[in-house]
Amino acid sequence: MLENRRFVIIGFFALIGFIYLFRLFYLQVLDESYSIESSSNSIKRVIEVPFRGQIYDRNGKLIVYNTPVYDLLVTPYKVKVDDTLRFCRVLGIEKREFDSLITAASAYSRVKPSLFLRQLSKEDFASIQDIMVDYSGFEFAKSSMRTYKGATLANTLGYVSEISKKQLEKQEEPYYRQSDYIGQTGIEKIYENELRGKRGTKFVMQNVSGVYKGAWKGGELDTMAVAGANLYSGIDIDIQQYADSLMMNKVGSVVAIEPKTGQIISMVSAPTYDPNFLATRHFSKNYTALYRNPYKPLFNRPVMASYRPGSTFKLIQALIGLQEGVITPNSGFTHANCPIGCHNHPGTPTVALGVTHSCNPYFYNVFRRIIYNNKISNTFKASAAGLDVWHDRISKFGIGQQLGIDLPSERKGNLPDKKYYDKIYGENRWKFSNIYSLSIGEGEILITPLKMANVAAIIANRGYYYTPHVIHSVGESRTVNPDFTVRHETGVAPHNFEPVIEGMVGAVEGGTARRSKVEGIEIAGKTGTSQNKRGMDHSIFIAFAPVDDPKIAIAVFVENAGAGGSAAAPIANLIIEKYLTRKITNKALEERIMKADFMKNVILPAPPKPVAKDTVKRRQGIPMAPLEKPIPSEINWFKRF
Known part of the structure; x- marks a missing residue:
């Protein structure tokens, strides 16, 4: 018994000894990390930042790509600048900016390199690289800059900027480092994980002066950076730029959708910017100028602006x-006893004519019949049900x-x-006279241009409908988001759409939108005039074409432009013709x-308050440059876009 216990004890200690020996062997022979750390004076770990993925339009045209640039890094404890003024002249900066950048770098770390100047062009780099050898503590690193093919789609694409301290702290995985760029808005933000790619790591040898001596161990421990996935959008860049030109000197939105897929063909937020x-690298200064612009070019109107839909909402009421079953295609109504006025025409005998003439009393009666389920003998009481x-x-229309x-x-x-009206008037203390303005798309209902295009x-x-989306596939495998392939039903039978579409065709051919009809293309459309407390009413128009085989559905909103047929309808119909035929026949209208x-x-x-300095620092990591107040010429610059 004692003999057996002795062998167990010996075996246990032998096992422990073997584990320790194996661990030492792994650390000293197999694991390179400690060797790298111990050789930190001669081996440098270099992080390679991958190129972000590029973005293409529906026809394969490049919209967003990357331009190689150089970042200037600084290690504060190594810095030696005898002639600061000469150094500043070389880099094209002010001395106060130099002092601020050095202070910011020192606050981060005196012994680690950090960003000093970002995005120097190849030409800038070539002109100063020889001079910079006279200034110790500075080094260059290759980088890239997002570049856009044209002055369009700014709010849809979004922008990238330096990651903020808050974003660094909140990241779920330790991917980003200080001074890294990250998508902040638009497509750049939503598809950040796909666009950013995968970092690479290189180990290089250098002497005590920091001079490169080649790859360590022949580069066998290096990992290559993997570029981000490319994005393929439904945007037609030619139509997008044409829509931009039509919306010049206007405030509003254009949203065009391919009905059969939900892909966004064009999305304009006007006024826009390049x-x-x-x-x-002048992000802070430029962002502040955009923020202060009174026309709010940073505000993405297609998805963020809320309007009363006006008469375009009558289409949904009819459906x-x-x-x-409270009306039929041949239901007619007179104008008698209707509190809402109408245009100069008698009573309306059918749904189609109600849509064509945009008859207010007609849709007042339709709405009343829906609310009371055709029991309209007493409409002085609320009908919550x-x-x-x-x-x-x-709500099934989105x-x-x-x-x-x-x-x-x-x-x-x-x-x-x-619940909404109970909160305003008290429970069951409201009646039809409080809500009938909903019948013609006024009152408390608010929609975005995207929803009306949908x-x-x-x-x-x-x-x-299919969920509207800008990007239809990702990467070389063209991966599709399954959420964008789900068919959403409204619960309205297909045959009920025919009289409404008949009325929309009539509105374009001989009704409220007749002045902008396109020869050779059958367009179904509906004008709307949205009431506005500040100035003139907003002009609205929604449409689709061709009627028998729809390839484009569109909504146009032009703020303070009056009736829907005067501004929004011509813009929409010109875009439809351009998309379907690639030409314009009515040059005078254009x-x-x-x-x-x-x-x-x-x-x-009233002009917004200036961006706080700490906000700018979070976005870019450098102090905000002083700016003058906006002047008329600055406002006109934005109007050009």
Whole structure:
């Protein structure tokens, strides 16, 4: 018994000894990390930042790519600059900026290299690299700069800038380091993980002076950087730039969708700016100039601006009324006893003519029948149940909720229900006279241009839609987000769309949008005039074409431009013709729209407060340069775009 115990004890200690010996062998022979650490004076670990993925349009045209540039890094404890003024002249900076940058670098670390100047061009690098050898403590690192093919799609694409301290602290995996760039808005933000790629690591030998002596161990421990995945969008860059030109000197939005897929063809937020403006080392200065611009070019109107839909909402009212069975395609209404006025025409005998003439009394009666389920003998009491039915039906068109587009900050808008009015008037203390303005798209309902473009796509598809999206596939394998292939049904039967579409065709051929019809293309459209407390009403138009085989659905909003047929409809129909035929036949209309300036009608709000310095530091990591107040010439510069 004792003999057996002795062997167990000997075996246990032998096992422990073997484990220690194996661990020592692994650390000294197999594991290179400690060897690298012990050789830190002669071996340098270099992180290679990959190129971000590029972005293409639906026809394979490049929209966003990368331009090689150089960053200047500084290690504060090594810095020796005898003639600071000469050094500043070489780099084209002020002495106070030099002092601030050195202070910021020292605060980060005196012994680790950090960013001093970012994004020096190849020409700048070539002109100063020989001179910089006279200044110890500085070194160059290859980098890249986002470059945009044209002055378009700024808010949709978004921008990249230096990662903030808060973002560094919140990252789930230790990927980013101080001074790294990260997508902050738009597509650049939503697809950051796909675009950023995978970092590489190189180990290089250097002497005590920091002079490169070659790859360590022949580069066998190096890992290659992997470029980010390319993104393939549904954007037609030619149509996008054409839409931009039509929206010049206007405030508003254009959203065009391919109905059969949900792909965004064009998305304009006007006024816009050149995205290259925020892709330079002068980011802080340029961002502040955009932020202070009173026309808010940084505000992404297609997904963030909320408007009353006006008469375009009558299309949904008609569809819900037909589906609920409270009207038929041949239902007619007079103007008698209607509190809402209308245009100079008698009573309306059909749904189609109601849409064509945009008859307010007609849709007042349709809405009343929906709310009271055709029991309209007493409309002085609230019908909470009817409003809930109406609310549920409308919400299936994507109203009052986020559609799920691949862009940040999408607004829900507002779709009132019983709880909404109970909160305003008290429980069950409201009645039809408090809500009838909803019948013509006014009152408390608010929508975004994206949602109205989606409504046009729903009608084009006769009852369903796919989630609108900018990017349709990712990477060389063209991976598709499965969420964008889900068919969303509205619950309205396809046959109920026919009288509504008939009325939309009539509106373009001989109704409220007749002045901008396109010969040879059958367009179904609906104008809208959205009431506005500040200045002139907003001009709205939604449409799709061709009617029998829809390839484009569109919504156009022009702020303070008046009736829908005067501004929004011509813009939409010109874009439709350009997309379907690649040419424009009505040159006179095109010229008139391009020359039109509705920005003068916009009543500007009070200017925003200046961006706080700590906000700028978080975005770029350098002090904010002093700026003059906006002047008229600066405002005109933005109007050019």
